[in-house]
Amino acid sequence: MLRVHELCKAFREGTKQGRVHAVDKVSFTVEEGAFFTLLGPSGCGKTTTLRCIAGLERPDSGEILVDDRVLFSGSGGVFVQPNQRNIGMVFQSYAIWPHMNVFDNVAFPLRVGGRKVGKAEIRNRVEQALSVVELGHLAGRFATKLSGGQQQRLALARALVIQPSLLLLDEPLSNLDAKLRESLRFELKRLQREQGITTVYVTHDQSEALSMSNSIAVMQEGTISQVGDPFSVYLAPENSFVADFVGSTNFIEGEVVGPAGDEWQVMTGHGVLHVGKIVGVDTGDQCVVSIRPEHIEVLKNGARQGPNVLTGEVRTRLFTGEAMDYQISFEHGELRCRTPAAVRLSSGKPVTVHLPASLCAALRKS
Ligand SMILES: Nc1ncnc2c1ncn2[C@@H]1O[C@H](COP(=O)(O)OP(=O)(O)O)[C@@H](O)[C@H]1O
Ligand SMILES: [Mg+2]
Incomplete structure (x- = not known):
């Protein structure tokens, strides 16, 4: 539906000659x-x-x-004007018109920009857009009298009223408080699914991305680091940047020793660790072993021997409500480990942990 191919955009940096490659292929x-x-x-x-x-x-x-219509082509010299693209957009600062009521705010895009839409048609479409975001009963209210969440839904109605083929949302929830942000996530997702509207969403919030998306592109310095569905981006990161940015993880520096059956061996400060897979590295390469805090198992002392079993000491313990976050120090560095809140370990006490090989991956450093 939407295809972006080798897109580049650089900006001049202040008064200096340097250029920032904001978007790089x-x-x-x-x-x-x-x-x-x-x-x-x-x-x-x-x-x-x-x-x-x-x-x-x-x-x-x-x-x-978009749908095989060229909106921009550098080599072909094509640039379609924004108002000819049939794209709806909502920004982080939702820029509603304070001197207009809710109805007129939504009607605005239909009245400007050379769209020849009749009065009755405007009324129909505005009412429909308002009902989609459940603001129909507030059509006559001044926009400034709406709550933050309602203003954001108003901005969404205004983007939808032009019946766009594509909806672009730039951090639309980040100005709202945490509770509202979470409830609007569900709203937005439901709305998007019901309307079946193709959406490109921008966020720096990984849990927002994981919970709402069919597909996620993780960006780093103007380039795409990995694209995939939420499960693969979270469970199978392809490099250390993605593993670190999406969720939290532990990194253990090492060097790939070679394959061992279905697994791989990596030499680290903790000795040889077994990992379920390697991504972007091979025998002899420097790498980082990534394991998420919630994947580390806390063992009763001496309950298990063999590879990937380490004994350390509980450094600090943080109770987060739904879980317990432990910082455990070993001879060669620290690991973070998350357990159910019911697991209580005391600071300063020895603890043995197991890093399940199937949940460890050796990744390229990036
Ligand atoms: N109009 C502009 N002039 C100069 N530099 C810009 C401009 N817009 C963005 N940049 C720079 O381009 C880079 C990417 O910015 P942006 O796309 O806003 O990032 P993000 O939305 O991911 O935070 C940043 O380094 C930013 O400073
Ligand atoms: Mg931004």
């Missing part, structure tokens, strides 16, 4: 009706990518196509 495809997320830290090029798709930014090179 980014390619991805979004299927019809899918919820696709660009996830990455601040400054990695998410907003610039979205603005290029919307036509608010003119890319340096590459191609952007």
